[in-house]
Each structure stands twice: as C-alpha cells, then as structure tokens.
Amino acid sequence: MTYQEEKLIFNQQTQCIITAHDGEIKETDANIFSWKTGTSIYDAHPFFEIIKGFLETFEEDEDTYNFPCIHLEEGKLEKICDVTIKIKVDEVVILLFDYSSKYHELNKIAQQKNESVLKAKELELKNQYLIDKEKFKNSFIANINHEIRTPLTSILGFVEVLEKTNLNFEQEELARIIKRQSLHLNSLIEDMVDISKIESGKIKIVDERFLFVNLIEGFEETYSKLAESKGIEFETYIDPNIQEYLIGDRTRVFQIINNILNNAFKFTEEGKVSLSVTKNFQRTNKLSISFKIEDTGLGIHKEDLENIFDRFTRFNRDKQISGTGLGLAIVKNLVDLLDGEIKVTSEPDKGTTFDVKLPFKFEITKAKPEKKKKKYSLPESKKKFRVLVVEDEEATQFLIMKVLISHGSFFVDVAMNGEQAISYMERRNYDLVLMDLQLSTIDGYQATHMIRKNYGDTVISEVPIIGFTAKATEAERDKCLRSGMDDFIAKPFEQEDLIHKIVKQIAKKAAS
Amino acid sequence: MKLSKKVVLLGHFGVGKTSLFRRFIDNEFSEDYKVTLGVQIKKKVVEMPDGRELSMIIWDTEGHTDIEDTRKSYLLGSNAFIYVFDLTRIDTYKNLSEDLDYLTKNHPKVIIKVIGNKLDLVNEKETLKNLEELNVKADCLTSAKTNKNVQDFFSELATEITA
Numbered sequence: 001m002t003y004q005e006e007k008l009i010f011n012q013q014t015q016c017i018i019t020a021h022d023g024e025i026k027e028t029d030a031n032i033f034s035w036k037t038g039t040s041i042y043d044a045h046p047f048f049e050i051i052k053g054f055l056e057t058f059e060e061d062e063d064t065y066n067f068p069c070i071h072l073e074e075g076k077l078e079k080i081c082d083v084t085i086k087i088k089v090d091e092v093v094i095l096l097f098d099y100s101s102k103y104h105e106l107n108k109i110a111q112q113k114n115e116s117v118l119k120a121k122e123l124e125l126k127n128q129y130l131i132d133k134e135k136f137k138n139s140f141i142a143n144i145n146h147e148i149r150t151p152l153t154s155i156l157g158f159v160e161v162l163e164k165t166n167l168n169f170e171q172e173e174l175a176r177i178i179k180r181q182s183l184h185l186n187s188l189i190e191d192m193v194d195i196s197k198i199e200s201g202k203i204k205i206v207d208e209r210f211l212f213v214n215l216i217e218g219f220e221e222t223y224s225k226l227a228e229s230k231g232i233e234f235e236t237y238i239d240p241n242i243q244e245y246l247i248g249d250r251t252r253v254f255q256i257i258n259n260i261l262n263n264a265f266k267f268t269e270e271g272k273v274s275l276s277v278t279k280n281f282q283r284t285n286k287l288s289i290s291f292k293i294e295d296t297g298l299g300i301h302k303e304d305l306e307n308i309f310d311r312f313t314r315f316n317r318d319k320q321i322s323g324t325g326l327g328l329a330i331v332k333n334l335v336d337l338l339d340g341e342i343k344v345t346s347e348p349d350k351g352t353t354f355d356v357k358l359p360f361k362f363e364i365t366k367a368k369p370e371k372k373k374k375k376y377s378l379p380e381s382k383k384k385f386r387v388l389v390v391e392d393e394e395a396t397q398f399l400i401m402k403v404l405i406s407h408g409s410f411f412v413d414v415a416m417n418g419e420q421a422i423s424y425m426e427r428r429n430y431d432l433v434l435m436d437l438q439l440s441t442i443d444g445y446q447a448t449h450m451i452r453k454n455y456g457d458t459v460i461s462e463v464p465i466i467g468f469t470a471k472a473t474e475a476e477r478d479k480c481l482r483s484g485m486d487d488f489i490a491k492p493f494e495q496e497d498l499i500h501k502i503v504k505q506i507a508k509k510a511a512s
Numbered sequence: 513m514k515l516s517k518k519v520v521l522l523g524h525f526g527v528g529k530t531s532l533f534r535r536f537i538d539n540e541f542s543e544d545y546k547v548t549l550g551v552q553i554k555k556k557v558v559e560m561p562d563g564r565e566l567s568m569i570i571w572d573t574e575g576h577t578d579i580e581d582t583r584k585s586y587l588l589g590s591n592a593f594i595y596v597f598d599l600t601r602i603d604t605y606k607n608l609s610e611d612l613d614y615l616t617k618n619h620p621k622v623i624i625k626v627i628g629n630k631l632d633l634v635n636e637k638e639t640l641k642n643l644e645e646l647n648v649k650a651d652c653l654t655s656a657k658t659n660k661n662v663q664d665f666f667s668e669l670a671t672e673i674t675a
Contacts, residue, residue, distance in 0.1 A: 045553070046553050046554060046555035046567075047553045049518070049555075049569050050518065050588065050589050052516065053518070053589030054589065065585060065588065066585060067583075067585050067586070068550060068583060068585075069550020069551065069583075070550060070553070071552040080550060107547060107549045110574075111546070111547045114526055114545070114547050114575075115547075117525075117526070118526045121600075125600060
C-alpha cells in the first residue's frame with residue numbers, strides 16, 4: 001500500500017512517531033508527514049531539536065511536554081500541529097495533531113484584529129507627522145516673516161526719507177522702483193502669512209458695521225488710476241437697493257475683491273475691467289451680494305479652470321507676470337470662511353468673469369453715521385517731546401530717529417534692550433517709549449510689565465508705551481496690550497501712521 | 513558534534529519579529545504584514561570566529577501585548593530570548609522593563625537581548641534621545657527592511673551564547 005493510499009484509510013489528522021533517544025525514528029504511521037524509519041527526527045524539522053534538551057534533564061519515569069500551534073513542514077507540505085512529546089526511559093513518543101484548518105480560521109481573525117490595530121497606529125503616526133509638519137511650516141513662515149519684515153521696514157522707511165531729499169529725475173525714478181518692489185515683496189509676505197493662517201484655522205472673521213459704498217469707491221479710486229495708466233477702461237456699478245451700511249468682515253471682503261481685481265488688471269492689456277455689485281436676495285436683516293468682476297484679458301483654458309484655486313497655481317507664465325500663485329487660493333479660502341460662493345468662467349483671449357456671492361447683515365433700525373477717525377495734535381505745539389526708542393536693530397534705530405527728528409517735535413534717545421531702557425527711564429523723564437518686542441536679555445513685554453508694576457505711582461509707570469514688531473498678528477497685538485502697552489504698530493510702518501500713534505498717545509496722556 | 517542553540521523571538525505583534533527572522537534566515541523582506549500564529553521554527557547554521565559551526569534554531573513566536581500570555585512551552589530549553597519592539601510604537605516598549613523582569617525571573621540562565629526594530633522609519637539620533645529619556649535600553653537598533661545591523665546582531669549573539 002502506498003503512503004497516499006494509507007493516508008486515505010487511516011486517520012489523516014494525527015501521527016504517532018516513536019524514536020530512540022538518539023533521534024532515530026523507530027516507528028511512524030506516516031499519517032501526516034512521510035519521515036522514514038531509520039532517519040533522524042532531528043533532521044526532519046528543527047523543532048524536534050528541543051528533545052535533545054529534554055533528554056539532558058530527563059531523570060526517571062516519563063516526562064510529557066505539550067506544544068500547541070507548531071508550524072511543521074516537509075518539502076512543500078505545511079501543517080500547523082499541536083505536538084505532544086513523551087520522554088520515556090527507552091524511547092521518545094511524538095504525537096502530532098493536525099489542526100491546520102482550525103488555526104487557519106483563527107489566523108484570519110487574528111490578521112484582521114492586528115491589522116486594524118496597526119492601521120489605526122499608522123494613521124495616528126501619519127496624523128502626528130502632518131500636525132508636526134504643519135506646526136513647523138507655520139512657525140517657519142512666522143519666523144521668515146519676521147526676518148524679512150525687519151529689513152523691509154528699513155528699506156521702505158529709508159526710501160520714504162530719500163524721497164523727501166533733493167533728488168534728480170533719475171534718482172526719483174530709482175527710488176520709486178525700490179519702493180514699488182519693496183511693497184510688492186511686502187504683499188507677497190502677507191499672502192504667505194494669510195494662507196498659513198487660513199490653513200491653520202487662525203483667521204478670525206470679525207464682523208463690523210461699515211459704509212459699503214466707501215469700500216466700492218475705494219476700488220474705483222485705486223483701479224481707475226491703474227486703468228488710465230494701462231490705457232484700458234474700468235467700470236463699476238452698485239445696485240442702489242443695497243443698504244448704505246452693512247455688517248460683515250470688511251477687511252476680508254476687501255481682500256477678496258481686491259485680489260480678483262488685481263488679477264484682472266494684471267492679465268488685461270486692452271479692453272476693460274468691470275466691477276458690478278448687485279443684491280441677490282434679502283431676508284429679514286440678511287442679504288446676499290454678488291460681486292461680478294469681468295475682464296477682457298488673456299482668459300484661462302478650460303482644463304486650467306479646475307485648478308485655478310489651488311495653491312501655487314499660475315497660468316500664462318510666458319507673459320512674465322509676477323505673482324506667487326497664492327492669491328486665488330486665499331480668495332477661495334476666504335470666500336469659504338465667509339460662507340460665500342465663488343464661480344469663474346473664462347474663454348482664452350476673450351476674458352474671465354469671477355462671480356462672488358457673499359452674505360452680509362444690516363441693521364433694521366436707522367443707521368448712525370460712521371465715527372470719523374479722530375485727529376490728535378500734540379498738547380503744546382512749541383514744546384519738544386522726549387521719546388525713548390528701545391530697539392536693537394541699528395537700521396531701524398536710525399530710521400525711527402530720522403523720522404522723529406525730521407518731524408521737529410521730538411528728542412530721541414535710543415536704548416539697545418529692556419534693561420538699558422529701564423535704567424534710562426530711571427534717570428530721565430520720557431513722554432513716550434517705542435518698544436521693540438524681540439530684545440535680548442529683557443524683552444519688550446517683560447520690560448513693559450516691569451515699568452508698569454515696579455514703579456508704583458511714579459511718572460515712569462505711566463509713560464505711554466507703543467510696541468512695535470515685525471510679527472503683524474492679532475495675537476501679537478493682544479499680547480502687547482495685555483503686557484501693559486498702550487498701542488501697537490506693525491513693521492513695516494507708514495511714517496504717517498507712526499507719527500499719528502505717537503501724537504495720539506502723548507495727547508491722551510496730557511488730557512488725562 | 514554540531515553545536516545547537518535555541519533562540520526565541522518575543523514581543524508585541526507587528527513589531528517585525530517575522531521580518532527579522534526571514535531577513536536573518538533567508539535574507540528576504542516583505543512589506544506585507546502576515547500575522548504569526550503559534551510559532552514557526554527555522555534553523556540557520558552559522559560559522560563561528562573559531563571555525564566551529566553553530567545551528568541557531570530560531571523560534572519566531574506570535575506577538576502578545578503581555579509577555580505572560582506567551583505560551584510557556586515555547587520558552588522551554590531556550591538559550592537566548594530576543595525581545596523585539598517597534599521604534600515607531602511606544603506601546604510596544606512602554607512595559608519593557610516589567611517584561612524583562614518577568615523573563616529574568618522565570619528564566620534566569622537565558623541570555624536576553626533587546627532589539628528596537630523599524631529603524632528605517634525613524635530618525636536614529638532623535639530616537640536614541642527619546643529612548644534615553646524613557647530609560648529604554650536596547651542592545652541594538654535594527655531595520656529588517658534595509659538589513660541594517662541584523663546580521664551583525666545575530667553574529668554577536670551566536671558568539672555570546674556559545675561562550
């Protein structure tokens with residue numbers, strides 16, 4: 001009878017093997033594996049080598065060892081068996097129980113269970129990796145923003161100073177180019193910071209009541225000049241049914257429309273750009289406004305339209321038109337944040353139309369006139385006021401000194417850090433302190449805190465302090481005010497704005 | 513007579529015990545995760561520096577989150593335990609110290625080695641720093657995928673268990 005025939009007749013799921021202590025197989029029913037008598041069990045499978053160890057410790061009678069779920073192979077035959085080994089005085093009995101099908105079933109369950117745990121862990125790791133990457137990106141952008149804005153402040157400031165000197169035509173033109181390029185660089189940084197803030201959910205929608213027509217008139221004013229210089233037309237239309245005052249995030253609405261208009265002008269060399277503002281619908285105190293921006297510019301190919309709102313997407317590269325490819329990504333994100341809608345249609349060489357629908361609210365009661373920005377003036381026009389500038393950047397020190405001294409109403413002292421500022425203030429009375437925030441030893445916040453807390457009711461503790469920094473964020477502004485500062489100015493600053501803030505604080509202090 | 517030593521791979525599931533086993537025995541690696549049920553056993557004959565041959569009988573056991581769940585019969589007659597953990601999963605080494613105590617207490621004569629595997633997925637310097645902070649001492653960091661440190665580890669182990 002052949003081995004295969006034997007297997008069909010006898011129990012196919014158990015096998016009994018008897019060996020001598022030296023491993024030689026004395027008897028086997030060969031039901032599962034066909035290891036031959038006379039051969040060594042130790043050569044049959046490495047598992048059986050364990051018997052050698054048992055024999056070393058064997059003392060008397062009989063020892064029994066049970067091994068569940070052992071993978072055994074003979075050539076291509078693979079079985080998962082429970083194995084019992086009985087060590088006797090003159091022989092070793094090996095019993096194999098083939099539970100392959102049972103174990104394979106269990107294997108499927110274990111595979112699913114373990115895989116789901118490992119998958120969850122993998123997702124957790126990937127998620128953590130993305131969070132870390134996002135954090136790194138945001139901190140990188142914040143830092144690079146700071147590093148670029150600081151020298152940019154000096155460049156813009158000094159160009160303004162330079163423009164006020166006696167320049168010939170060529171020099172004036174060169175100064176104008178430097179200024180234009182610096183402002184462009186500044187707007188690129190702002191785009192980068194904006195996209196980073198949007199993606200990290202840090203942009204807050206701040207609703208305010210504002211004169212809607214002013215917003216549109218602002219576009220009219222800015223872009224009419226641009227249209228004139230490019231030799232194209234710019235048309236605007238405002239639906240007269242739109243309320244005079246609306247409630248919404250004016251800054252973000254401005255940013256959206258300005259970005260689209262800016263693009264329209266960039267890509268239109270002839271014909272016209274138009275901005276049409278109409279009311280879609282109104283319910284109780286809510287309304288939806290449609291801003292349609294049409295141009296007769298280069299247009300966009302159909303296949304490119306799908307990706308138009310993706311980051312770093314730029315078309316018409318051959319036209320050498322500058323940009324980061326972030327503008328429309330910012331627009332789309334802001335429209336989404338405001339719960340609005342944006343649609344774009346375009347035809348190459350004919351033009352593009354953007355249709356933005358944004359929700360607003362309005363007050364049902366009669367609108368109050370908008371508060372005008374109060375104009376401040378220095379308390380005594382002939383007196384000179386002493387300002388302490390706390391700044392460690394030499395170029396910025398020089399710029400501020402130039403601006404303040406040219407104004408003619410200020411004496412300026414400069415301290416390199418918070419510690420030096422406090423020691424100056426102990427020796428001299430100042431009308432105002434301009435405090436940089438990132439300083440060595442004691443930073444701007446700490447120095448302000450110490451000035452406010454450590455000097456009781458003395459003059460020192462009441463000096464108006466304006467913080468200034470390259471981190472132009474709302475969080476930074478709040479931090480300044482919380483630390484005891486009276487105001488905040490972001491770099492790069494307009495000289496007029498700096499003077500306005502200084503005058504305002506000195507005037508307020510004098511009035512108190 | 514050929515020397516023969518039993519080495520058991522232990523540790524949580526999915527840490528790469530089977531990958532190390534396959535890398536050492538057959539110099540193969542697969543990205544597919546296949547759960548090990550029970551134990552699979554293979555032999556590799558290695559030549560010792562003194563010219564002798566050693567049969568390393570490697571027992572690749574199924575993973576358990578609790579070392580006490582490992583079938584006790586699998587550990588019988590062992591010469592070395594290799595405790596493998598996954599460098600990307602803290603769960604697989606947070607109880608390392610207790611697990612090693614358990615093994616030492618129950619098998620005082622057995623050599624125990626600790627391997628941190630999946631080195632290819634982490635930054636080595638940062639990982640070493642993290643392990644030090646957590647007071648986790650690994651004898652070797654390996655990557656079964658890239659074969660980094662695998663062969664050297666087993667060669668050193670072979671020398672140690674026959675010393």
